[in-house]
Amino acid sequence: MLGLSLDVWITMLFCVVAFFGVSIWVLVYTLWQEDTKLALFKTEGDLDTYSPRALRDLRRWIEIQPDPPPPDVNEARALYNDCVETLKTTDRHFYEWSAAEIERLDPL
Amino acid sequence: MPPPSFCPTKQSFEISMRRPYLCGRSQSLHSDEASMADQNVELSRAQWGSRFGFLMAMLGAMVGAGNIWRFPFVTGESGGGAFILAYFALLLVLAIPGLIAEVGFGRYAGQGVIGAFRSVVASQGLVGLGVVVLVVNVALMSYYSPVVGWTLYYAVHSLLGTFTASGFAPEAFWNAFRESAVLSVGTHTAVMALVAAILYLGIRRGVERLVIYAVPGLVLALVAITIRGLTLPGAAEGLAFTFGVDWGKLALGQTWITALGQVLFSTGLGWGIALTVGSYLPEYDDIPIGGGVFTVIGNSSVGILAAFAIFPIVFAFDLDPASGASLTFVSLPQVFPQMAGGLLWALLFFVGFFFAAFTSAILITEVSVTTLSEETALSREQTVIGVCTGIWLLGIPSAYAPSVLGFLDFVFGNFGLPLATLAIIGAIGWSMGPEKLRVLEVNRNAGIYVPPFWNPVVRYVIPVVMLGIVFNYAWANLGTPQMIGGVVVFVGVPLLSYALMSYLEGRREPLARDEAR
Numbered sequence: 001m002l003g004l005s006l007d008v009w010i011t012m013l014f015c016v017v018a019f020f021g022v023s024i025w026v027l028v029y030t031l032w033q034e035d036t037k038l039a040l041f042k043t044e045g046d047l048d049t050y051s052p053r054a055l056r057d058l059r060r061w062i063e064i065q066p067d068p069p070p071p072d073v074n075e076a077r078a079l080y081n082d083c084v085e086t087l088k089t090t091d092r093h094f095y096e097w098s099a100a101e102i103e104r105l106d107p108l
Numbered sequence: 109m110p111p112p113s114f115c116p117t118k119q120s121f122e123i124s125m126r127r128p129y130l131c132g133r134s135q136s137l138h139s140d141e142a143s144m145a146d147q148n149v150e151l152s153r154a155q156w157g158s159r160f161g162f163l164m165a166m167l168g169a170m171v172g173a174g175n176i177w178r179f180p181f182v183t184g185e186s187g188g189g190a191f192i193l194a195y196f197a198l199l200l201v202l203a204i205p206g207l208i209a210e211v212g213f214g215r216y217a218g219q220g221v222i223g224a225f226r227s228v229v230a231s232q233g234l235v236g237l238g239v240v241v242l243v244v245n246v247a248l249m250s251y252y253s254p255v256v257g258w259t260l261y262y263a264v265h266s267l268l269g270t271f272t273a274s275g276f277a278p279e280a281f282w283n284a285f286r287e288s289a290v291l292s293v294g295t296h297t298a299v300m301a302l303v304a305a306i307l308y309l310g311i312r313r314g315v316e317r318l319v320i321y322a323v324p325g326l327v328l329a330l331v332a333i334t335i336r337g338l339t340l341p342g343a344a345e346g347l348a349f350t351f352g353v354d355w356g357k358l359a360l361g362q363t364w365i366t367a368l369g370q371v372l373f374s375t376g377l378g379w380g381i382a383l384t385v386g387s388y389l390p391e392y393d394d395i396p397i398g399g400g401v402f403t404v405i406g407n408s409s410v411g412i413l414a415a416f417a418i419f420p421i422v423f424a425f426d427l428d429p430a431s432g433a434s435l436t437f438v439s440l441p442q443v444f445p446q447m448a449g450g451l452l453w454a455l456l457f458f459v460g461f462f463f464a465a466f467t468s469a470i471l472i473t474e475v476s477v478t479t480l481s482e483e484t485a486l487s488r489e490q491t492v493i494g495v496c497t498g499i500w501l502l503g504i505p506s507a508y509a510p511s512v513l514g515f516l517d518f519v520f521g522n523f524g525l526p527l528a529t530l531a532i533i534g535a536i537g538w539s540m541g542p543e544k545l546r547v548l549e550v551n552r553n554a555g556i557y558v559p560p561f562w563n564p565v566v567r568y569v570i571p572v573v574m575l576g577i578v579f580n581y582a583w584a585n586l587g588t589p590q591m592i593g594g595v596v597v598f599v600g601v602p603l604l605s606y607a608l609m610s611y612l613e614g615r616r617e618p619l620a621r622d623e624a625r
Contacts, residue, residue, distance in 0.1 A: 003344045007353040011189030015351070018196060019409040023402065027163065030397045033555050034159040037392060047392060047553070054551035057560070061547045076548055 037094055044090040049083045051095040055105075062108060081107040153218065154311040155390045161316035162393065165385050166211075166403040168319040168467030170376045171326070171410045173255060176461055177436045179374065179411030180419050181429050184349040186366050187357025192412075194358060194367040199375075199408060202368075202573060204400040205565040206377040206529075208558060209536050211399030212549040214386025216540075220479030221380045222609075224387070225531075228540040232613035236605030237531040238479070241380040243601055244524040245475045246495075248379075250502035251516040252472065253303075256465040257295030257507065260302075261285060262437060263462035266454045271441045278441040282434070289508050296507035297500060302466070303473050304496035308489055311388055315470055322463040327410065329460030333417040336453055343420030349429065350415045365580060368573060373521070374411065375404050378529025378574075380475045387478065397555035410464070436461065473499065515590060522581040523594030526574045527601065533574070537567035 040047055050058060058080050065073045084105045087097055156162040183191050217224035222238035229235060270276060285291050306314040337343055357363045376382065386399060418440070422429050425446065427439040440457065444450040473495060481491035506513040536545055542563040550558050578598065585591040 004348055005352065007189060008348050008351045011192060011351040011353055012347065014189070015192060015412045019405060019412045023406040023409045026397055026402045026405065030163070030394060030402060030555055031159060033394065033397075037553075049392075049552050051551070051554070051557055053557050054547070054554065057551065058547045061543060072544065072548065079548070079552070 033094075040090075040092060040094055044092055046086045046090055048086050048090070048093045048095055048097065049079065052097060052101055055080065055083055059108065077108050153388070155388050156393075157312040157316055158320075159393060159398070161312070161320055162385065162389060163398050163402055163406075164319040164323040165315060165471065166382065166399060167406045167410075168323045168463075169381045169385060169471035170374070170403055170407040170468070171323070171464050172374075172468040173259070173461070173465045174374055175407065175411040176414045176418070176464060177433060179370065179408075180350055180415035181435075182366060182370055183351075183411075183415060184419070184429060186363050187354040188349075188351050189353035190355050190358040191363060191367060192351075194364055195370060195408070198364075198367050198371040199404050201565065202570055203371050203375040203377055203404045205562050206533060206570050207375060207382050207403055208396050208400035208550055208562070209542065209545065209566045210378060210382040210532055211386035211389065211395050212545050213532065213536050213540070214383035215389045215391075215395065216545060216549045217383075218387055220387065220482050221383060221475060221532075222479050222483050224383055225535055226613075228535055230539065231610075233606040233610035234535075234539070235613055236602065236607070236609035237535060239605035239609060240531050240601050241383075241528045242476055242479055243605070244520060244528040245380055245472055246499060246502065247516065247520045247524060249469065249472045249476075249499050251506040251513045251520070252465075252469060253299050253499060253503045254292060254296040254507035254513060256299045256462070256469045257292065258285075258433075258437065259458065259462040259465045260299055261291065261295045262441075262458040266451075266458040269451055271454045272445045272451045276441070276445065278438045281441070282437045286510065292507045293504055296503050299466070299469065300496050300500040300503070303469055304492055306470055307473060307477055307492045307496070310488065311474075315474060318470065319467055322467050326460045326463040326467075327413070329456040329463075330410070330413045330417045332456050333421075333453060333460075334413060336447065336449075337417050337420035337424070340420055340424040340447075342424040346419035346421070346423035346429075347416075349423060350419050365577070368577060372529065372574065372577065373525065375407055377570075378532045379472075379525060380528060380532065381471050383532060384475045384478050385471065392553050394553055394555035395550055396558050401556075515593065518590040519593040519597055522590075523578060523598045524601070526578045527598050529574050530571055531602075533566060533570045537571060542566040 037047055058076060062073055062076050062080060084107050087093060087102045087105060156165065183195075187194075213224060213228075217227045219227065220238075221241040222235060225238035226235045229237065265271065270281075271278075306318055308314065309317070337346070372378075382399060382403070386395070389395070389399075419429065421427075421440070421443055422435065425439075425443045427435065427443070429435065441454065444454040444457075447453055476495045476499075477488065477491050480486070480495060481488045484491070486494065506516060536542060543560070546558055546560070546562060550562075582591055582595065585594075
């Protein structure tokens, strides 16, 4: 077709999918996520700031810090507790949290 | 229509007030009084007005002249599809993690480059790494502004219909422009005046308002030219040149080095731009998708789009694809009069090209404006005038003499920019620690989860690769004046910056204590 070899067509197809396709999809996806956050803000008044995995990582990081904790640890603890409080006081969440996961969360 | 942002709304502002630690990172490092002052500063700091504005700012900063005149040719010369595969793999492994780190660092610090380094480094002298980034950006902008001036000159002439007028001689036109000191310095002056005007208006009213139209405008221009280019007889040869696969090239080290250089230079990783753009990012915005994936893949997409747009035309009219700047300014203007609707295609191409170069210029200059307005007693408006005047003065030799421009491009392009990257990524990887950045900033409100294996990429892989590239350039140009100049920059600028900030930070502490009392 058009005198182009198969490898040229495959490369062009790859570029269209891997570059143009991913760019457009990511743009639409991230703008949709922001709309979702805004809608949640309006209905719930607050947003969960961490996904389950990310919140676990944050807790693990706080727990391995030396004593007395460096200044950032207090901020990290506040971030963690704030997210836990938000999850427990709101009905709908941005990230996929199950009721059982939220139930198991304790403030630090 | 861009979606509304969170932080500018009353609701989010109230939330920020309720949870001030989310807005003011440096508070806990200071006394209570200083914390309150910092908090006020942080809450009054500008932020992107929309998610779309942030995304376009990142893309506009990273898409530059190189995407249009260099990427398509490098791809064709380095194995086509094989090169694209290598390039794509390196984007995923290096560029996306690196830019996520830099944007995250910017939002974590909530300050320009010097303030960002101050928030993480252990010694006063190491704050000088921020000065290194600043110096590199000023130097880069001093010789980039004349190049943007070329694109402005051609954009204006495309509007005037010069390229499709009878008797137009592209080579004579280009030579007359380059040999005229008045025109070269004049366009450089016009560019810096335009940059100053946009930056004077501020982040949201100036930069954001420009990029949300200019970047989509550039993409639409390239799409239109692509459609026209692909319908030309002989266009298939251009596609075959760029996208044909030479698998043998994948086994050559040179292909991977070229791909590495393209990845690290075309994405602007570690230049301080992403850090500065990130410092204006609202707390509820995502970093990994917007700052990492979209910026990197979107930037590369413009390069690929340029290949689809330009190379079919290049081959359809039997032009030399290797001619770089002269391809853009001499060869392509020859072609437009021969195309039906040539006036329109010339207009779209050169205005789009100007947008690509100009938006980068805006964000490169913003690095210095943000930092110096924070580090001095000057207002943002005064800083804009001071910085733009300084860059204009420093850029005159490059505008006047192409040899100066070439020398600076080699020295700062090959040694200065990697140095800035090493400073920023080094500070994240070795002073702050990537895990801390990942858990505190990168994964907060993130659209995708960034896993722990991101840490060693930031700490080890990017710095090692960057050092390897610098040594490769030095080795390939051993003993040349450019190589010596590059080494002087690579070693001298950090040493001087270290000494300067050791002195200034030593003076700053007693002053801060006096103010607190």
